[in-house]
Amino acid sequence: MIRHLAIIMDGNGRWAQQRGLSRSEGHRAGAQRISDITEAAAQLGIEYLTLYAFSTENWKRPIAEVTFLMNLIPEFCRNKLPDMMKNGVRLRTVGRTDDLPAASKAALLDAVEKTRDNRKITLNLALSYGGRAEIVDAVNRILREEKKPEKITEETFARYLYAPDIPDPDLMIRTSGEMRLSNFLLWELSYAELFVSDLHWPDFDAAALKEAVSAYETRDRRFGKVK
Ligand code: IPE
Ligand code: IPE
Ligand code: MG
Numbered sequence: 274m275i276r277h278l279a280i281i282m283d284g285n286g287r288w289a290q291q292r293g294l295s296r297s298e299g300h301r302a303g304a305q306r307i308s309d310i311t312e313a314a315a316q317l318g319i320e321y322l323t324l325y326a327f328s329t330e331n332w333k334r335p336i337a338e339v340t341f342l343m344n345l346i347p348e349f350c351r352n353k354l355p356d357m358m359k360n361g362v363r364l365r366t367v368g369r370t371d372d373l374p375a376a377s378k379a380a381l382l383d384a385v386e387k388t389r390d391n392r393k394i395t396l397n398l399a400l401s402y403g404g405r406a407e408i409v410d411a412v413n414r415i416l417r418e419e420k421k422p423e424k425i426t427e428e429t430f431a432r433y434l435y436a437p438d439i440p441d442p443d444l445m446i447r448t449s450g451e452m453r454l455s456n457f458l459l460w461e462l463s464y465a466e467l468f469v470s471d472l473h474w475p476d477f478d479a480a481a482l483k484e485a486v487s488a489y490e491t492r493d494r495r496f497g498k499v500k
């Protein structure tokens with residue numbers, strides 16, 4: 274059973290390049306995939322879907338691309354809200370969302386608020402997210418808030434992460450073939466099963482998701498123990 278699926282949505286640029294389109298068109302096509310995959314995940318009984326949408330490193334891309342991606346956020350929130358309401362999708366975010374432009378932040382806050390009672394699946398968007406940033410943000414909060422910061426356990430530490438109520442991902446999928454984490458959920462992925470698909474994100478569909486889930490089901494998760 275997969276309670277939490279995490280996906281690195283990679284390959285929008287390569288998808289566009291193959292078609293002689295701009296990178297922006299690749300990102301728009303990529304954003305369009307999100308609803309289908311969220312629906313397909315919900316059908317499979319997955320409770321939490323975390324999608325890596327923008328990393329702390331992605332701020333170093335050309336300003337025009339960053340601006341385009343930031344403008345996609347309010348567009349996505351506005352266009353997809355009716356579907357999210359209809360399909361019981363609760364929207365959340367993780368990451369340094371304070372760094373996002375005001376319009377993107379406002380649209381996200383509004384959609385998060387409006388979908389808060391939806392119960393079918395939680396769609397958790399990682400935006401201005403970095404695994405190291407998350408760990409450092411947790412340490413700084415611990416220093417501010419913990420009475421005895423010299424006595425930190427793994428359980429205490431995990432309570433200071435961005436989404437302490439969400440269980441660790443069972444499966445992490447990366448599209449577009451690259452075999453790296455790119456600073457995604459460094460703490461939370463410690464025991465996740467990994468699946469890399471050669472499909473670029475705009476081509477990743479429900480059938481591809483099912484293939485990854487079937488592969489997961491054949492894995493023997495030992496957690497360091499002997500069976
Ligand atoms: C993933 O696609 C989307 C983001 C990182 C925002 P890319 O833009 O990284 O696509 P490639 O890797 O250049 O093909
Ligand atoms: C990871 O993809 C980040 C997101 C999908 C949001 P990148 O394309 O930024 O990662 P690298 O540069 O290939 O490591
Ligand atoms: Mg990429």
